[in-house]
Amino acid sequence: MHIFGKILGTFFGFLFGGLFGAVFGLFLGHQFDKARRLQQAGFRSSPFGGGPSQAQRQEEFFKAAFAVMGHVAKAKGQVTKEEIQLASTMMDRMNLHGELRTAAQEAFREGKSSDFPLDDVLARVKISSGGRFDLLQFFLELQISAAFADGSLHPSERDVLHRIAEKLGFSAQQLEQRLRMQEAAFRFQHGGFGGQGGQQQSGSWQQAPSANQLSDAYKVLGVDEDTDSKVLKRAYRKLMNEHHPDKLMAKGLPPEMMNVAKEKSQEIQNAYDLIKKVKGFK
Template sequence: MSIWRRLGDIIHRIPGSCVLIDHVVEAVRSTFGTSAERRHAAFSISMIALSAKMAKADGVVTGDEVNAFKQLFEIPDGEKRNVARLFNLAKQDVAGFEAYARKISGLFAEGAEIFEDIVDGLFHIAKADGMVHEAELEFIARVARVFGLTEPAFARISSRHVVPEEGDPYLILGIDRAATNEDVKRHYRRIVAETHPDKLMARGVPAEFIAIATAKLAALNGAYDRIRQERAFA
């Protein structure tokens, strides 16, 4: 049975009056046997629930944002109704989004990388209508803090999404301006390797996340090119 089929079964059985995130977290832990399956399921649940909470914080869900969400997942036709149900339940649940983020963080044994992936996904959806609104930016920043991401880490991530072609290229790459040319080259090669789709999938993100990986690589490449031109090295 596919991950989406099992997720669909979990969502279908959710009582309308339950504390949604408690129910879903426990169901993911008990339903998925392998760590890879749990990571994939946990990531998918995270993105659906937190996207719903972000839509509530912003006050409106646009068609562009719905399409951006669909870019992240290849949901079988038979499970789309269940995913929509989870999205709507998360919007209506009295539990705040910070409670969601804390519960979700407990599903991952890994370090900060998977949390950065989730934050990247939220930015991808938030900016789909042409800009990241102030309420959305504050929402994502607070989720990042719950996940334990530092202020510099969040600044680095947000700089890739909020007008990256005008942002500080050193901030986008996450490297000190005083770094040598060789240090810049080594750092760039390392973070590009970490953004490879195979690395992302090993962390549990779905194959469709290539859309975000491609955008992230474009921002990193653009920042590196600007530094290279500024310093005039090959």
């Protein structure tokens, strides 16, 4: 617990200003403790202007992503070996080695602490991303993907994801839609369409898809099954534009996360191609 600043602030505030001074000292101490927590989580503050560089913003985004993953994993109580393995799998997907992997592991552990300043970290994420919708959406979807990596979502994880979405500026309805899309994406990938890393498995396109697989393909794109070809194409283009790896990189996505962005784009492409093939759309 970070309470050292509060104790000192209250003590000296009361010493020099009585009750009013103690209250003011408590406030200053709280700000000091909060700054220490953020610093330990790998965030830099720039109170006197001259904001962080692009590289610093990318570093903050990267560390925050794994710290919040740790916080989501802890939502169910004790973090299990399976959840630690899920974090390792995410690091593998990003090809993290050496210092970068160590930084991700340390951030994940920081997120599991009982006094992890989730709201403050998410506020910093909005700053480091410049408030860009595509980057914030990627951050949220990264948390959803990690939570869904074992194929299920615990109610406590859902509650934390709602809090994360709210702090990033997404509505409850927007989060629930993304949860449905991710759940469908998990089934779609494990049903032979896309496979690990977004690569098509051998022979997967020769097999006739089931009704459930086709239904999941529509859900991956966030559209209804009776959607016509024009609406389907608009939804596909919108998602591809939002998740295009090069565009995300240009907006500040950490380069270590490029592979995950590529996988997401391939997932969207696979779902669209399957629907076109089955429905005969051009």
